[in-house]
Amino acid sequence: MLKDITLGQYFPGDTIVHRLDPRSKLILVVLYIAALFQAAGWLSYLAVTAATALCMALSRIRPKNIFKGLRPMLFIIALTALLNLFYTGGHEIVPGWRMTWEGLEKSVQMILRIVLLITGTFLLTYTTSPIALTDGLEMLLSPLKKLRVPVHEMTIMMSMALRFIPTLIEETDKIMSAQKARGADFETGRLTERAKALLPILVPLFVSAFRRADELAVAMESRCYHGGEGRTRMKVLRFAARDWAALALGALFLAGMIVLKRFGL
Amino acid sequence: MSEIRVENLRHVYSAGTPFEKTAIEDVSLTIPQGQFVGIIGHTGSGKSTFIQHLNALLQPSSGKVFVGGKDVNESKYTRRDVKWQVGIVFQYPEYQLFEETVYRDIAFGPRNMKLSEEEIDARVREAAKFAQVDEELFERSPLELSGGQKRRIAIAGVIALRPGVLILDEPTAGLDPAGCRQILDNLCEYHRRSGSTVIIVSHNMDDIARIAERIIAFDHGRVAMDGTPEEIFSEPERLEAMGLDVPRATSLAMALRDAGVPLRGSIYTHDQLLGAVLRAKEAAGC
Secondary structure, three states: OHHHOOOOOOOOOOOHHHHOOHHHHHHHHHHHHHHHOOOOOHHHHHHHHHHHHHHHHHHOOOHHHHHHHHHHHHHHHHHHHHHHHHOOOOOEOOOOOOOEHHHHHHHHHHHHHHHHHHHHHHHHHHHOOHHHHHHHHHHHHHHHHHHOOOHHHHHHHHHHHHHHHHHHHHHHHHHHHHHHHOOOOOOOOOHHHHHHHOHHHHHHHHHHHHHHHHHHHHHHHHOOOOOOOOOOOOOOOOOOHHHHHHHHHHHHHHHHHHHHHHOOO | OOOEEEEEEEEEEOOOOOOOEEEEEEEEEEEOOOOEEEEEEOOOOOHHHHHHHHOOOOOOOEEEEEEOOEEOOOOHHHHHHHHHHEEEEOOOHHHHOOOOOHHHHHOHHHHHOOOOHHHHHHHHHHHHHHOOOOHHHOOOOHHHOOHHHHHHHHHHHHHOOOOOEEEEEOOOOOOOHHHHHHHHHHHHHHHHHHOOEEEEEOOOHHHHHHHOOEEEEEEOOEEEEEEOHHHHHOOHHHHHHOOOOOOHHHHHHHHHHHOOOOOOOOOOOHHHHHHHHHHHHHHHOO
16 A cells, blocks of 8 residues: 555654754754765764764664665665776786776775765754754755745745645545456556556646645645745754764864874775 | 445554554444435544445455445455446545546546447436536536536536435535535435436535435444434434534424423424424414
């Protein structure tokens, strides 16, 4: 059943990582990625891995959930590792084969880099609700409003899209049941037949999406929504001491990584 | 013949996950061919889950469903064939219309049955007549018609399968009183003329009381009450405990009796109430 698909990767919790302001988490992720790309030697990789593990432990996100998210990336990770293994010049492991010791080292580091990159961003989405995330994003990007970038409109579109994913899934489910009851067959037949069989789902789905969009617009207008201008919020984001501390730690971490890179560690 | 027999039906959603929920628990019942059945129950009582088992849209977690003596979940072929025997009209069926013309939308089901063009044409016209869809509308787009018209077209789309059992989930929800009455009258007419079993799921006790010959009440996934309207509506306390109303005529009769008006007999339709009041008036000699 479509209903069983889990969307929205937010795992509610009440840890220090969950409580951090979404803005500081967004900045921290950027700092984290910058730091990760400074890593050149084993010591720096060790440092990033340790930092990631610490954040995971603090947020109480189970490693199982991270691995689940990594699964779709396995192919890319494997391909990167293989390419690095064979196409790095240096001392051959087995004479006559193109695998080199340098290549082995590099591919292990590459795997680490990709896994850490994904893990870091997962920690953000796993510990921050989509609404908080878009709010944080809007406030961080608000300087762009001076350049007439429609930041508020973009972020409200994003949160509406997120809001309606489960609704549309439910709707698709209902329409599929109804068409199946009239003998529609989605599972057998050649590719062209199957594509054609989707029509009885897609047409009603689009019709209802337009209808919902219309209704949503009316509902928003009747509650006096008029864009971001002068709009106040129920939940005001406020930086707390822990946010400043976390940001300071993040900046220090990046600085440390740059120093390590200097020494090639 | 399309007798429905359900044995120890049980359905669990999302089994084996933290979201596991038992929607139906040990339901057994028989619905003979040609009965007009009303199914009532609070939101989440399992009635929608139940009806989706009758044409194998959902497979039971345990238990069996027989239609016309055959186990519908025996194979993938029986699961498909039962869809021609048991037609379901879902809630707000007008949102499932998709074809360019009304005619083609009604013909969608028969076409999936791989019938000949003449047979399809005959069925579309017959179904349109039953559901009171004017043939003048055949070449119009279903999306530009009114809500009541759309709903009748959607019902015609299922009647065109010529199912032995027609099931409708809240067929009058969201319609104006005239539209409601028309659809219910059509259904009564259809039931009388075709001899099919008709099962209606509804929250509206007035409708159910007026048209159903048997009422099944679901509560927390089980059959809580099963009987004639007279039997069901003679126990208003039990219905209220399940979060259900009694027909307006019944509650008015109860109020009148409490006020000392001697009304006799069971009362659950407007006509019965009117008759009882007139008799009481005569007996009082005024």
